[in-house]
Amino acid sequence: MDSSELRTEIVRHRADLLRIATIQLRDPHLAEDVVQEALLAALQSAETYEGRAKLKTWLVGILKFKVLDALRSRARSPRTMTDLEAERGTTDVDALFDETGTWREKPREWEDPTHGTRQRDFDRVLERCLEKLPGVAAQAFVLREVFELEAEEVCSLVSVTRNHLNVLLYRARMSLRRCLDLHWVAEEGATT
């Protein structure tokens, strides 16, 4: 890929980067600014891209630092439990279990497909499920799972205690797995 093609490819990933930044920052204007900065930084250092990682992975690495800078510079007061309760959003985890703590509706059997059309279908459903995650749970989840920050670092960036972070990540994972239980398995069933 020559330099001009690479620059075109970099700009082509703008929407992907904007999606991640918006989940993180929950402020579309700030997300636009951060993505713009990340794209500029990528274009300025395009010659350092060696093609070992996928281009999107390299760009997400650049975006990560821009997002973290934005989060750090945005002074936040510690969240209260009321804020966290407001984040219950998509899945009420307690409702998934009966009074003895046993699943009311058992998790279904599905795995992450490794290739092909099934993987593309799975990714499409997962993307839709990610969009439904409520704000701070999505933010904590992406910082941990996509940017791979240590839990303590995530706590400091989203201003929650470690225990609250555990709750947020648990809710995020339970919401996503439930969403895939409902939509991925259902779509699979519809096509097989």
Next chain:
Amino acid sequence: MNCRRSSRLLSEALDRELTPGERREVEEHLAICPACTRCRRQFSALRHGVRRVLRGEE
């Protein structure tokens, strides 16, 4: 150990090392609970899937 606590610890195990006691409790529960075993597989599939979808990894 019930399924609610087991699923909570399966999530936490992705973010911290469980204590030996917690690990033993979870393993004992998983041995008799196919639903929680599927939940563990789902959490793991989510981690791979999300990294692929948002980060472009294979």
